Structures are given as C-alpha cells and as structure tokens.
Amino acid sequence: MNREQNLKRLREETVDICIIGAGASGAGAALDAALRGYRVALIDRGDISGETSSRSTKLIHGGVRYLEQAIKKFDLAQLKQVRHGLAERRTVLRNAPHLAHPLPLLTPVFSAIEGLYITIGLTLYDLIAGQDSLPKGRWLNKAQALLKMPSLTPRMHSAVLYYDGQLNDARYALALAHSADEAGASVANYVAITGFERHNGRIETAMARDELTGETFSIRARLFLNCTGPYADAIRLMANPELEQRIRPSKGVHIVLPRETLQSDCAMLIPKTDDGRVVFAIPFGDKVFVGTTDDDYTDLNREPVLEPQEITYLLDTLRPYLAKTPDKADVQAGFGGIRPLIVSSRADTKTLLRDHEVEYDAKSNLVSLLGGKWTTYRLMAQDVIDRAGELLGKSASSTTENHYLVGGEQYRFEDWQKLQSQYGLPADVCQHLMKTYGNRAERVAKLTQEGPHFAQKLTDSLPFLNAEVMYQVREEMAVRPRDVLARRWRLELSDWQLSASLTPKVVELMATELGWTDTVCGEQIASYQSLLASFAYQAGLSNRQEKLARA
Ligand SMILES: Cc1cc2nc3c(=O)[nH]c(=O)nc-3n(C[C@H](O)[C@H](O)[C@H](O)COP(=O)(O)OP(=O)(O)OC[C@H]3O[C@@H](n4cnc5c(N)ncnc54)[C@H](O)[C@@H]3O)c2cc1C
Incomplete structure (x- = not known):
C-alpha cells in the first residue's frame, strides 16, 4: 500500500464508491466492492483500524449469551444472529489463518445444576455451528478442569469447555485494507472527511483533509458509504442535518494482566457478572486480557481510556474464579x-435478522452501515455493497466468502523452518513473522539482506525485527510510532512501559524511511510517550506512570 500514490489517485479520479472509515466495516466493504469491480476509495481520519476495531475482545463468536437470550425469550431473530455469527466464524478463520485461530474457553461452574445448564446450552451452540473445523465442547470434572487451567479456584464444582475463534483484530483489518488495495482500491489513512458539497441535497463531493500535512482536497464519488462505526451519526448529520441520531455509543474496557494469571492456553468465560453480563479472560501473546465493561459513553472526541473504577470492577469479577487473584499492581x-x-x-429489533443495518438516506444519497460486530464484518460488507449495487445500477455478486486475505493463501505455519534455514534468523523471530505476516513473511525476511542492522532484533526480549518497521512503513502504511507499536505489532495493548522504552528506536527506524529530521523525531517520541504516560495516570496506576515518565 502506497499512501502517496493513493492520495494522488484520490485527488485525480472519480470513484464509484468512497468508503469513509477503515475499521472492520469499512475495510471489509472496500474489499467486497473492489472484488466486484467497482472503483473504490477507502479513507480514515486516523490509522487503519485505529479505533474500535483494534480494541475488541478479539473473539469470533456466535455469542453464547445471545443464544441464552434467544431461548429464554423465544426470540427467533436472535437465534438467527447466532447462526450467522457461527457461519461467519468459519469464514473468518479460513480466510486469514495466520491472524485467526480456534480458541478453547473454560466456564467454571459451582454446582452440578449450573454445569448441566451450561453444557446443554453449549451443546446447542455446537449443533448450530454444524460441521466446522472447531472441536466440540464437553463438561470436565474438577480435576480435568484444573489440569487445563491450574489457576482456577478449587472451590469450583467443574467446568465446561467449548471453542470459539480468536483474531488479531487490528492486523485483520489491515489485511482487509491491504487486500482491497491489491484488488485496485485507493486506500489512505490519516485523511478526514470534513464536509460534503451537495447539489439539491445530494452529495456530489466530499471535502477531505490530509491529517499529516493539513492539505485539503475534494473526493469525487458516485456514492459515499459511511462506515464510521460509533462516529456514524456525525457523518449522517453532516450529510443531512434532519436525520435522527441512531448510535448509542457504549464504552468497553479491558485490563491487561500477566499470562501467569491463567497459566493456560485456554480462555475463561465468566458466565454471569453482578450486573448480569459475561466477562472474558483471554490469553493474547504473553498477557491475559480481561474484559469487558459496558457503559454509556458520550464524549466521542475523547479516547475511551481505562479508569480506576473499571479496574476494580474487573478484578472483583475475576476474584471468585481464581485461586489467587491478581491485584491492581499486576495491571x-x-x-x-x-x-x-x-x-x-x-x-422492531425482534424482526431484525442482523445486528447491523444498512441505512439509505434518499435526500443526501448517503449509505450508512450501522452497528454490527467484528465476527460478521463480511456479511455486513456484503449487505452494504449489495445495496450500493442497486443504487449504482450494477449487479455483481460478492466473492469475499472464499477470498483469502493478504498473507492467508497457502499459509503453513511450519514454513517458519524454511525461513530459518534460508535467512538464518532465530526460530522465535521466524515463528513471529509467520503469525504476523502469513505468507508475506518471506518479504520481511528478504529485507534483512539489505544490511546487517535490518536483521537485528529491536530488543532481546521480543522476536521483533528492525526490518519489520521498514516493511510496515513501505508496505503497510505506518506513518506514526503508534501505528507500529499499537496496531502492526500489538505491544501498546499489552505493555505501556515497554512500548514507551522502544519508541525512540522505532522512531529512528521510521525516520530513515520517511526522511524525518531530528526535530520531527523528537516530537514523535515526546507525543507518543506522553500519551502512554497519560493512560497510566488516568487509570490511577501511579507506579506505572512514574516508570513511564522516566522512559
Ligand atoms: C470493548 C469491545 C469489545 C468487543 N469485542 C468484540 C468481540 O470480541 N467480537 C466481535 O465480533 N465484536 C466485538 N466488538 C465489536 C466490534 O469491535 C465492532 O463492532 C467493530 O470493530 C466496529 O467496526 P467499525 O468499522 O464499524 O468501527 P471502527 O473500528 O470504530 O471504525 C470507524 C472508523 O471511522 C473513522 N472515522 C470516523 N470519522 C471519520 C471521518 N470524519 N473521516 C474519516 N474517517 C472517520 C474512525 O477513525 C474509525 O477508524 C467489541 C467492541 C468493543 C467496544
């Protein structure tokens, strides 16, 4: 993906469909549209997947909780949503096997009745999923459960094991955008839509601003698609101020704990919190993510950061399930x-067959893709591009169901051994490259031949290579240190301190590619490190904040 070339095309060409927002919804829609032969633009005011789509629980699921609700309330529509989710789970896992994989989950229970209830529910869940590559769940006795997850409380009666999918969300969205780009779409990050020019109410062009240079320009398209997730109302009202608000933003946070918290490759599902929800504790790399909360959120101009009361709530929720509970200092x-x-x-929501909606505003000619979840991004994209096809008077079917994403085709994890023998790189580095870039790992490995510096690790404790930063700038449109550390690698999510200490090195590597002066480098380092320190401050984690300030 080449940002400069794509920006040139955006300024010069008229596209069929301009997609605003490059999270799961927009990047998915761009790929679907580009594969159907439309001329497509995909832009985002921040990084690709810089918002919600990089901050999910990372589960690909039909929704065990939705199934319970569907049965309790005889709600056929919800049952269909579970079925769609489970069908899409298979597709998400198959099309990018380097970025998504089956995940075993344990649900500890405290009585035989509870165990039976959950086993029946999960058996039904597996039945709805039908034949796919995921193993079926089963009820484990206490000893079996402790073998799988030794950190569980001995007070439990037993545990129910089942399987869902887990994905590396930010890299999955990046792979969607990258695949759209390779299918002909013009993709650019850090391009904000600031307004529309309309003729008789209908949008003709969008005013865009390059957030890196401040330059403004127009994007011409036959149709504009609003895929801005929680921010969708701002674009809808920009297009037609008479529209009603449709989005209720809800904040969800995760805390990050050491991997030893679970001592397991299995995740844990807490089936019922005090406020009647489910919470997950999920292994991700060398950490465990615990979440999530669910609270109304009104200030959309502010990043939804972790706050002290949310830490308390999540630790309290975890407490009854573990033999030794972590405390605040472990966060x-x-x-x-x-x-x-x-x-x-x-x-009526009960009659909705999906938990997303395609809205067409005839006055402005804006199409909005509202709601949804990561798991069903492909179905959402298919629905919205079907509607775009009707409006553009062109019919072509979606082909995304069987389309491998960049890095996914002919992926074999074992090929890390070939990389090792061909490029002489350490085993942990080769395994990390395979899991991060799929079959494009060799392109990264090849860069190590450009100079000895490229073949070096960024730091001894991680399998990250200097060459990856070059690759991420050249091929994956990384333009800021946070693009590298939060999204292309997932370090920011799991370790603020390490992210802060590696920032100067990352910036130095980016500077050689992007021609940054010393002043620019200093600004990039200071702004990202102070952002990380502000996260620790707002979370009330003073010990972390002090260490971050020292970094
Ligand atoms: C805490 C949490 C946990 C979740 N867990 C799961 C899960 O485990 N499984 C699951 O299936 N789903 C999960 N979800 C839901 C899922 O993450 C979201 O439904 C999905 O990521 C939304 O994607 P999106 O593309 O619609 O929105 P976003 O990812 O937010 O993308 C919208 C994009 O629009 C851009 N934008 C906004 N305004 C403009 C503008 N003016 N110009 C240009 N660009 C603009 C933004 O920068 C942003 O990148 C979770 C959600 C949350 C919050």
Missing part, C-alpha cells in the same frame, strides 16, 4: 473501545 496496561450500538431502529 500492566488496559485499553477501551466504543461499541457502535444502534438505537431507535424504525424496525
């Missing part, structure tokens, strides 16, 4: 996202 980082929930749907 190493945290992250929050904003769910794009739909409200006041004109259709």
Whole structure:
C-alpha cells in the first residue's frame, strides 16, 4: 500500500464508491466492492483500524449469551444472529489463518445444576455451528478442569469447555485494507472527511483533509458509504442535518494482566457478572486480557481510556474464579473501545435478522452501515455493497466468502523452518513473522539482506525485527510510532512501559524511511510517550506512570 500514490489517485479520479472509515466495516466493504469491480476509495481520519476495531475482545463468536437470550425469550431473530455469527466464524478463520485461530474457553461452574445448564446450552451452540473445523465442547470434572487451567479456584464444582475463534483484530483489518488495495482500491489513512458539497441535497463531493500535512482536497464519488462505526451519526448529520441520531455509543474496557494469571492456553468465560453480563479472560501473546465493561459513553472526541473504577470492577469479577487473584499492581496496561450500538431502529429489533443495518438516506444519497460486530464484518460488507449495487445500477455478486486475505493463501505455519534455514534468523523471530505476516513473511525476511542492522532484533526480549518497521512503513502504511507499536505489532495493548522504552528506536527506524529530521523525531517520541504516560495516570496506576515518565 502506497499512501502517496493513493492520495494522488484520490485527488485525480472519480470513484464509484468512497468508503469513509477503515475499521472492520469499512475495510471489509472496500474489499467486497473492489472484488466486484467497482472503483473504490477507502479513507480514515486516523490509522487503519485505529479505533474500535483494534480494541475488541478479539473473539469470533456466535455469542453464547445471545443464544441464552434467544431461548429464554423465544426470540427467533436472535437465534438467527447466532447462526450467522457461527457461519461467519468459519469464514473468518479460513480466510486469514495466520491472524485467526480456534480458541478453547473454560466456564467454571459451582454446582452440578449450573454445569448441566451450561453444557446443554453449549451443546446447542455446537449443533448450530454444524460441521466446522472447531472441536466440540464437553463438561470436565474438577480435576480435568484444573489440569487445563491450574489457576482456577478449587472451590469450583467443574467446568465446561467449548471453542470459539480468536483474531488479531487490528492486523485483520489491515489485511482487509491491504487486500482491497491489491484488488485496485485507493486506500489512505490519516485523511478526514470534513464536509460534503451537495447539489439539491445530494452529495456530489466530499471535502477531505490530509491529517499529516493539513492539505485539503475534494473526493469525487458516485456514492459515499459511511462506515464510521460509533462516529456514524456525525457523518449522517453532516450529510443531512434532519436525520435522527441512531448510535448509542457504549464504552468497553479491558485490563491487561500477566499470562501467569491463567497459566493456560485456554480462555475463561465468566458466565454471569453482578450486573448480569459475561466477562472474558483471554490469553493474547504473553498477557491475559480481561474484559469487558459496558457503559454509556458520550464524549466521542475523547479516547475511551481505562479508569480506576473499571479496574476494580474487573478484578472483583475475576476474584471468585481464581485461586489467587491478581491485584491492581499486576495491571500492566488496559485499553477501551466504543461499541457502535444502534438505537431507535424504525424496525422492531425482534424482526431484525442482523445486528447491523444498512441505512439509505434518499435526500443526501448517503449509505450508512450501522452497528454490527467484528465476527460478521463480511456479511455486513456484503449487505452494504449489495445495496450500493442497486443504487449504482450494477449487479455483481460478492466473492469475499472464499477470498483469502493478504498473507492467508497457502499459509503453513511450519514454513517458519524454511525461513530459518534460508535467512538464518532465530526460530522465535521466524515463528513471529509467520503469525504476523502469513505468507508475506518471506518479504520481511528478504529485507534483512539489505544490511546487517535490518536483521537485528529491536530488543532481546521480543522476536521483533528492525526490518519489520521498514516493511510496515513501505508496505503497510505506518506513518506514526503508534501505528507500529499499537496496531502492526500489538505491544501498546499489552505493555505501556515497554512500548514507551522502544519508541525512540522505532522512531529512528521510521525516520530513515520517511526522511524525518531530528526535530520531527523528537516530537514523535515526546507525543507518543506522553500519551502512554497519560493512560497510566488516568487509570490511577501511579507506579506505572512514574516508570513511564522516566522512559
Ligand atoms: C470493548 C469491545 C469489545 C468487543 N469485542 C468484540 C468481540 O470480541 N467480537 C466481535 O465480533 N465484536 C466485538 N466488538 C465489536 C466490534 O469491535 C465492532 O463492532 C467493530 O470493530 C466496529 O467496526 P467499525 O468499522 O464499524 O468501527 P471502527 O473500528 O470504530 O471504525 C470507524 C472508523 O471511522 C473513522 N472515522 C470516523 N470519522 C471519520 C471521518 N470524519 N473521516 C474519516 N474517517 C472517520 C474512525 O477513525 C474509525 O477508524 C467489541 C467492541 C468493543 C467496544
């Protein structure tokens, strides 16, 4: 992906569809549209997947909780949503096997009745999923459960094991955008839509601003698609101020704990919190993510950061399930996202077959893709591009169901051994490259031949290579240190301190590619490190804040 070339095309060409927002919804829609032969633009005011889509729980699931609700309330529509989720789970896992994989989850229970209830529910869940590559769940006795997760409380009666999917969300969205780019779309990050020019109410062009240079320009498209997730109302009202608000933003946070918290490759599902929700504790790299909360969120101009009362709530929720509970000092980082929930749907929610909606505003000619979840991003994209096809008078079917994303085709994890023998890189580095770039890992490995510095690790404790920063700038449109450390690698999510200490090195590597002066480098380092310190401050983690300030 080449940002400069794509920006030139955006200024010069008229596209069929301009997609605003490059999270799961927008990047998915761009790929679907580009594969159907449309001329497509995909832009985002921040990084690709810089918002909600990089801050999810990272589960690909039909929704065990939704199934319970569907049965309790005889809600056929919810049952269909579970079925769609489970069908899409298979597709998400298959199309990018380097970025998504099956995940075993344990649900500890405290009585035989509870165990039976959950086993029946999960058996039904597996039945709805039908034949796919995921193993089926089963009820484990206490000894079996402790073998799988020794950190569980001995007070439990037993545990129910089942499987769902887990994905590296930010890299998955990046792979979608990258695949769209390779299918002909013009993709650019850090381009904000600031207004529309309309003729008789209908949008003709969008005013865009390059957030890196401040330059403004127009984007011409036959149709504009609003895929801005929690921010969708701002674009809808910009297009037509008479529209009602449709999004109820809801904040969800995760805390990050050491991997030893679970001592397991399994995740844990806490089936019922005090406020009647589910919470997950999920292994991710060398950490465990625990979340999430669910609170109304109004200040959309502010990043949804972790706050002290949320740490207390999540630790309290975890406490009854573990033999030894972590405390506040164990919290190493945290992250929050904003769910794009739909409200006041004109259709009765019970009759909605999906938890997303494609809205067409005939007055402005704006199409908005509202709501949804990561798991069903492909279905959402298919629905919205079907609608775009009707409006553009062109019919072509979606082909995304069987389309491998960049890095996913003919992926074999074992190929790390070939990389090792061909490029002489350490085993942990080769395994990390395979899991991060899929079959594009060799392109990264090849860069190590450009100079001995490229083949060096960024730091001894991580399998990250200097060459990766070059690759991420050249091929994956990384333009800021946070793009590298939070999204292309996932270090910011799991370790603020390490991210802060590696920032100067990352900036130095980026500077050689992007031609940054010493002054620019200093600004980039200071601004990212102070952002990380502000996260620790707002979370009330003073010990972390002091260490970050020292970094
Ligand atoms: C805490 C949490 C946990 C979740 N866990 C799961 C899970 O485990 N599984 C699951 O399936 N789903 C999960 N979800 C839901 C899922 O993450 C979201 O539904 C999905 O990521 C939303 O994607 P999106 O593309 O619609 O929005 P976003 O990812 O927020 O993308 C919208 C984009 O629009 C851009 N934008 C906004 N305004 C403009 C503008 N004016 N110009 C240009 N660009 C603009 C933003 O920069 C942003 O990148 C979770 C959500 C949350 C909050």
